[in-house]
Amino acid sequence: MTSAVRSVLEMLALVVRTDRRKMLVAVSLMVAGGATWPALALALRAGIDAAAAHDAARATQAGVLIALCTIGVMMLQHFAYIPYAESAELATITLESELIDLANASTSLRHHEDHEFTERMTVMQKGVGEFHDGILGLMSLVALATSALLTGVVLLFVSPWLLLLPVAAVLPVVAGQRAQVILNRAKERGAAQTRAASELFELATTAAPAKELRLCRLQGEVRRRHADLWDAIGTTLWTAERRAAAITALGQLAFGAAYVGGVLLVLRQTISGRGTVGDVVLVIVLAAQVSQQVNSALDLFRRLQRMAQGMTRLRWLREAVAEPPGAVATTPPPPALRHGIDLEHVSFAYPGTAREILSDVTVHLPAGSTVALVGENGAGKSTLVNLLCRFYETTGGRIVVDGVDLAQVSPQEWRARVAAGFQDFVRFEVLARHCVGLGDLARTDDDAAVADALDRARAEQVVDGLADGLDTQLGRTWTDGSELSGGQWQKLAISRAMMRTSPLLLVLDEPASALDAEAEHDLFDRYAQNAVRVGRETGAVTVLVSHRFSTVQMADTIVVLSQGRVVDHGDHASLLQRGGLYAELYGLQAAAYS
Numbered sequence: 001m002t003s004a005v006r007s008v009l010e011m012l013a014l015v016v017r018t019d020r021r022k023m024l025v026a027v028s029l030m031v032a033g034g035a036t037w038p039a040l041a042l043a044l045r046a047g048i049d050a051a052a053a054h055d056a057a058r059a060t061q062a063g064v065l066i067a068l069c070t071i072g073v074m075m076l077q078h079f080a081y082i083p084y085a086e087s088a089e090l091a092t093i094t095l096e097s098e099l100i101d102l103a104n105a106s107t108s109l110r111h112h113e114d115h116e117f118t119e120r121m122t123v124m125q126k127g128v129g130e131f132h133d134g135i136l137g138l139m140s141l142v143a144l145a146t147s148a149l150l151t152g153v154v155l156l157f158v159s160p161w162l163l164l165l166p167v168a169a170v171l172p173v174v175a176g177q178r179a180q181v182i183l184n185r186a187k188e189r190g191a192a193q194t195r196a197a198s199e200l201f202e203l204a205t206t207a208a209p210a211k212e213l214r215l216c217r218l219q220g221e222v223r224r225r226h227a228d229l230w231d232a233i234g235t236t237l238w239t240a241e242r243r244a245a246a247i248t249a250l251g252q253l254a255f256g257a258a259y260v261g262g263v264l265l266v267l268r269q270t271i272s273g274r275g276t277v278g279d280v281v282l283v284i285v286l287a288a289q290v291s292q293q294v295n296s297a298l299d300l301f302r303r304l305q306r307m308a309q310g311m312t313r314l315r316w317l318r319e320a321v322a323e324p325p326g327a328v329a330t331t332p333p334p335p336a337l338r339h340g341i342d343l344e345h346v347s348f349a350y351p352g353t354a355r356e357i358l359s360d361v362t363v364h365l366p367a368g369s370t371v372a373l374v375g376e377n378g379a380g381k382s383t384l385v386n387l388l389c390r391f392y393e394t395t396g397g398r399i400v401v402d403g404v405d406l407a408q409v410s411p412q413e414w415r416a417r418v419a420a421g422f423q424d425f426v427r428f429e430v431l432a433r434h435c436v437g438l439g440d441l442a443r444t445d446d447d448a449a450v451a452d453a454l455d456r457a458r459a460e461q462v463v464d465g466l467a468d469g470l471d472t473q474l475g476r477t478w479t480d481g482s483e484l485s486g487g488q489w490q491k492l493a494i495s496r497a498m499m500r501t502s503p504l505l506l507v508l509d510e511p512a513s514a515l516d517a518e519a520e521h522d523l524f525d526r527y528a529q530n531a532v533r534v535g536r537e538t539g540a541v542t543v544l545v546s547h548r549f550s551t552v553q554m555a556d557t558i559v560v561l562s563q564g565r566v567v568d569h570g571d572h573a574s575l576l577q578r579g580g581l582y583a584e585l586y587g588l589q590a591a592a593y594s
């Protein structure tokens with residue numbers, strides 16, 4: 001409970017922080033809106049009593065009040081909704097921004113390996129709408145509280161017995177909840193079929209499976225299965241719907257009886273001279289309101305409860321990413337490498353797992369050289385690259401950059417000196433210029449730098465082939481966006497990696513897998529020339545991962561990995577001569593091509 005109250009208060013503080021003025025306007029209008037119904041009921045009573053007493057002056061005054069209250073009932077909530085929805089929208093955007101920050105807060109990728117973290121983050125991503133709903137609920141609560149309080153006071157003055165009406169109004173709500181439970185259970189029973197039907201629907205209506213559906217002539221079969229599934233679910237759902245409707249009707253009947261009882265009570269008071277005709281009208285109007293108020297209150301509490309759960313999750317995420325003071329290394333990387341990078345007895349297991357992916361890896365990556373990592377699938381090449389980029393900390397041993405332990409170097413500053421192209425590159429659906437330029441944020445709009453990067457990645461042709469060149473919007477999600485082939489996207493990703501001009505580490509982790517062998521060779525050739533230039537300036541180490549030996553053999557040093565261990569290293573000729581795993585893998589590929 002205290003956690004729920006804390007969450008609601010936190011959310012309130014967030015809304016106030018986001019836009020205090022809008023919030024105040026919204027709340028004021030909501031309070032005024034909440035007061036109008038009880039005020040209208042009072043004005044009606046006054047008007048009817050004045051009319052019954054043939055008092056024209058009071059009847060006219062009451063008439064004006066009735067008109068004003070009716071306008072208030074119709075308008076105030078409507079006008080309140082504008083600043084109130086805007087406040088909720090702004091607060092939701094603030095929350096989304098915080099989620100973006102939280103997802104990217106940690107200096108390593110370890111949170112993305114943490115099942116609990118990713119699960120809560122996914123729930124939060126999908127549940128942002130609930131926050132929006134909760135914030136709206138928070139503000140509606142103000143109107144509701146005003147309205148309920150005033151209604152209660154007015155009814156109390158007519159007869160204390162009428163305060164039983166809100167209690168009776170709970171009955172239809174409880175019945176409604178019971179009905180919902182019945183419906184939910186029916187939905188749960190049919191959940192597997194519903195999911196299967198949705199998947200079939202998606203399969204039949206999206207672009208990706210269209211080729212195979214046509215080729216195998218599966219449209220009819222998918223339609224038949226989809227209809228069969230809904231037939232089966234339909235019977236269960238309709239039975240539940242009928243039961244739910246009967247229970248809801250019983251609840252409403254119970255409140256109906258209390259409502260009629262209340263009206264009869266006031267009628268009796270009026271007949272016996274203890275009340276007026278206006279009191280009867282007042283109760284008829286307000287009693288109907290009571291039911292609606294109770295219903296809204298319970299709905300609001302449910303919404304606030306969901307929002308409170310979301311806030312608890314948000315607090316958990318904040319704590320999870322908070323780095324203890326002093327935990328983030330601050331040593332700047334050297335301006336240039338003289339000696340190179342040493343891996344000293346490095347071992348590594350991914351966070352939350354026990355299996356060692358790298359074991360006792362010791363190897364020297366000389367400054368200014370090109371190093372290729374070779375090995376079978378799963379040997380640990382990408383993992384080694386991840387450690388060099390400092391996405392994870394080693395679990396044993398250390399990586400030393402020109403005599404400085406990489407663990408002591410500021411991760412942000414180190415990464416600013418890393419240029420990398422990955423196998424699982426991102427397809428940024430932005431202007432072609434930005435898709436490349438994002439590799440060096442400060443020079444995103446620098447056409448000369450972008451052209452240079454495209455040239456080094458041999459990707460000029462990709463942009464030349466686009467309708468508006470660098471100004472072309474990329475991506476299918478845009479109506480006028482141009483879609484690229486896998487290889488073209490990959491070339492732009494490599495160009496992005498080429499944007500940085502003075503890196504200490506250049507990494508290409510199979511970024512050219514979608515290109516043919518010749519294009520890859522050509523690309524790496526160009527890349528190697530660039531690496532030599534950068535190596536001369538900054539002593540940068542170039543690390544490339546490729547399964548193609550035509551590429552690998554260009555490297556100065558080839559490190560052969562097997563099951564997380566370095567089994568050999570040297571240049572192409574010496575490794576072939578030694579006849580180990582490298583020679584075996586090389587022989588297999590050469591045989592496949594011949």
Ligand SMILES: Nc1ncnc2c1ncn2[C@@H]1O[C@H](COP(=O)(O)OP(=O)(O)OP(=O)(O)O)[C@@H](O)[C@H]1O
Nearest residue numbers: 113350353357375376377378379380381382383384
């Ligand atoms: N994020 C991760 N969490 C847990 N285990 C992982 C993760 N990424 C990779 N692994 C495991 O680490 C091992 C080495 O994977 P890695 O991607 O480093 O190999 P690789 O040599 O680059 O393989 P490939 O040539 O297929 O790309 C694999 O067994 C893989 O299952």
